[in-house]
Amino acid sequence: MRLPWRFLLPAIAFAGLVVFFIIGLQQDPGRIESPLIGKSAPAFALESLGNPAWKVGSTDFTGRPWLLNVWATWCGGCREEHETLMAIAAENRLPMMGLNWRDDRALALRWLTQLGNPYVSVAFDPEGGTAIDWGVYGAPETFLIGADGNVLHKHIGPLTPEAWQRDFVPLLPARGGEG
Amino acid sequence: MRIAILLGAMLLATQALAIDTGRAFDDPAQQERYERLIKDLRCLVCQNQSIADSNALLASDLRREVREMMIAGQSDDQIREFMTTRYGDFVLYRPPVSPRTWLLWSAPVLLLLGGLGIAAMVVMRRMRAAKADPASLDEEPDPK
Numbered sequence: 401m402r403l404p405w406r407f408l409l410p411a412i413a414f415a416g417l418v419v420f421f422i423i424g425l426q427q428d429p430g431r432i433e434s435p436l437i438g439k440s441a442p443a444f445a446l447e448s449l450g451n452p453a454w455k456v457g458s459t460d461f462t463g464r465p466w467l468l469n470v471w472a473t474w475c476g477g478c479r480e481e482h483e484t485l486m487a488i489a490a491e492n493r494l495p496m497m498g499l500n501w502r503d504d505r506a507l508a509l510r511w512l513t514q515l516g517n518p519y520v521s522v523a524f525d526p527e528g529g530t531a532i533d534w535g536v537y538g539a540p541e542t543f544l545i546g547a548d549g550n551v552l553h554k555h556i557g558p559l560t561p562e563a564w565q566r567d568f569v570p571l572l573p574a575r576g577g578e579g
Numbered sequence: 580m581r582i583a584i585l586l587g588a589m590l591l592a593t594q595a596l597a598i599d600t601g602r603a604f605d606d607p608a609q610q611e612r613y614e615r616l617i618k619d620l621r622c623l624v625c626q627n628q629s630i631a632d633s634n635a636l637l638a639s640d641l642r643r644e645v646r647e648m649m650i651a652g653q654s655d656d657q658i659r660e661f662m663t664t665r666y667g668d669f670v671l672y673r674p675p676v677s678p679r680t681w682l683l684w685s686a687p688v689l690l691l692l693g694g695l696g697i698a699a700m701v702v703m704r705r706m707r708a709a710k711a712d713p714a715s716l717d718e719e720p721d722p723k
Contacts, residue, residue: 429626435667442665502636528640535665537623537637 434554441545442533449522456523467496468543472503473511475539481558489518498522501531603646
């Protein structure tokens with residue numbers, strides 16, 4: 401007795417569903433693609449963390465690529481990635497700006513004194529308004545902004561040397577090119 | 580009996596919905612509009628909650644943003660657009676119809692049509708069989 405082919409259809413449909421779910425389950429729902437990629441970086445001008453009289457803003461590094469790292473002292477992942485940030489800063493390839501998100505000024509300054517300061521400047525955003533403009537939903541997050549002022553890449557979660565080499569370095573202008 | 584009372588009491592318990600202490604607006608219509616808006620926005624830190632349900636810092640920042648935009652006279656669409664340009668369509672619990680969500684939105688209709696199609700095929704086959712041999716419906720076909 402041979403089964404008609406149409407009895408196989410449910411089994412095939414089920415196998416398709418399994419494949420669909422396996423693909424779905426392997427995606428990390430914590431990583432949401434940023435709609436900002438390819439668009440111009442949201443403008444801001446905030447108080448400097450170190451000196452409330454100074455303004456730190458999105459146009460400070462116009463004309464060259466730069467990094468914006470969102471951090472806070474309450475954020476465990478920020479502590480985790482700090483060494484990577486220090487190493488990137490030591491490479492001296494591009495300026496890194498910090499966006500101190502919903503934090504306490506004194507605590508944040510102590511953090512930088514104790515762990516080292518990888519940032520050229522740090523914008524202080526205690527209310528989280530600028531973070532919303534950048535679509536930040538969980539620190540740490542690191543953005544790469546191109547020389548044209550467009551957001552090129554967003555990394556969510558602690559930055560690792562591997563992620564830096566894989567996702568950021570290829571987007572940078574060649575070393576010694578434009579200087 | 581005691582169990583019945585216990586179960587009855589459970590029915591009376593409702594979910595604690597208010598995360599915000601105090602109301603955002605004095606005007607009931609505005610308050611209602613505010614609540615409707617924040618219930619439709621996803622909290623991205625705690626993805627299965629709306630920003631109305633979540634007490635995450637980000638959710639309270641976004642509630643404040645919604646409130647301020649309402650006070651500034653922005654429309655619902657403007658507020659939703661503000662959110663999607665920053666956080667993407669994922670922030671909306673009702674994603675807009677676009678090429679990416681076309682399958683999602685049309686799935687209920689497609690599945691219904693598929694089911695109706697299969698049902699129609701089965702009914703038609705049975706009617707044809709009944710016309711040819713009315714006795715065939717009374718018993719299982721003999722697999723010979």
